[in-house]
C-alpha cells in the first residue's frame with residue numbers, strides 16, 4: 001500500500017510587479033530597520049520580504065524627541081526619516097544581507113526633490129541583492145515650496161515618471177493617504193509608470209498634552225499608524241485596487257493573520273506590517289505563519305485566490 005504524499009499545505013506565493021514572494025506578508029518601511037537588525041529575532045526566511053528604512057541621498061538625523069507616542073489603538077511618529085544615507089546602507093548593511101535566499105529585499109527611497117530621489121535610485125541600481133524599489137511619495141517637495149509630492153497629481157506623475165526612467169528594478173510607489181481621492185492618486189502613479197502601488201502611509205495627526213497645553217510630539221504633528229487606521233486603510237486599498245490594473249500592496253494596522261486576509265479580500269496582492277513590530281518584534285513572522293494556518297483551516301489552496309474576493 002502506498003501512502004499518499006504529505007500535503008505541503010496552502011500555496012502562499014504571490015507575485016508583485018513580476019517579483020515572486022513566498023508569502024504575501026512583508027515587513028514595512030521604518031519599522032524593521034535595515035533588516036539586519038531583526039536577523040536574530042525573526043526567521044527572515046519565513047517572511048515574504050522586508051522594506052528597508054527610507055534611504056536618502058545624505059544621512060539624516062531626524063527630528064528632536066519626543067518623536068513617538070502611543071495613542072488609543074495606535075501610535076504617532078515624527079521620526080523625520082532618520083537614516084544612514086544610501087551610500088552607507090550599500091557599504092555597511094547590504095553585504096550582511098547577501099546570504100538571504102528567497103527573502104525579497106525592497107529598498108525604500110525618498111528625497112526632498114526629484115533629483116534627490118534619482119540619485120538614491122542610481123546609487124542602488126548597481127548594488128546587488130535588491131529586488132524592487134518602494135518610492136515614498138509622501139515627502140515634502142522643497143523645490144516647490146514644501147508641498148508633498150503625493151498629494152498633488154501633476155507632481156506625483158512627474159516624480160514617478162522620472163524615477164521609473166532611472167530605475168533598473170521594478171518600482172512600487174507608496175501613496176500618501178492624506179488625500180481626498182486615493183483612487184485618482186493610484187491611477188496617476190500607474191500612468192506615470194509605477195509597476196505596483198503600496199498604501200497606506202501614516203495619517204497626519206496631532207495630540208495635545210492637556211496639562212502642559214503643548215503638543216505631545218516635538219514636531220507638533222506626526223503620522224498616525226496602527227489598528228486605529230485599519231478600516232480607513234482597507235477602504236483605500238479597495239478603492240485603489242478598483243482604479244488600477246497594477247498590483248496593490250496594502251497596509252495599516254495589521255496585527256493578526258485575519259487582518260492580512262481582510263486587506264487581500266479588499267484587493268491587496270500582498271501586505272506590509274509596521275507598527276505591530278513595535279509591540280512584538282516577531283509579529284511579521286507570526287502573521288505569515290498565521291496566514292498559512294488560516295488558509296489551511298478555510299480550505300484555501302492558494303492564498304492568491306483571496307485577492308479581491310470580498311463580495312462588495
Ligand SMILES: Cc1cc2nc3c(=O)[nH]c(=O)nc-3n(C[C@H](O)[C@H](O)[C@H](O)COP(=O)(O)O)c2cc1C
Pocket residue numbers: 028029030031053054077079081108136174200201202224225226227229251252253254272273274275276
Ligand atoms: C516609526 C515609523 C517609521 C516609519 N518610517 C517610514 C519610512 O521611513 N518610509 C516609509 O515609506 N514609511 C514609513 N513608515 C510608515 C509605515 O511603513 C506604514 O506605512 C504605516 O506605519 C502604516 O502601517 P502600520 O499601521 O502597520 O504601521 C513608518 C512608520 C512608523 C510607525
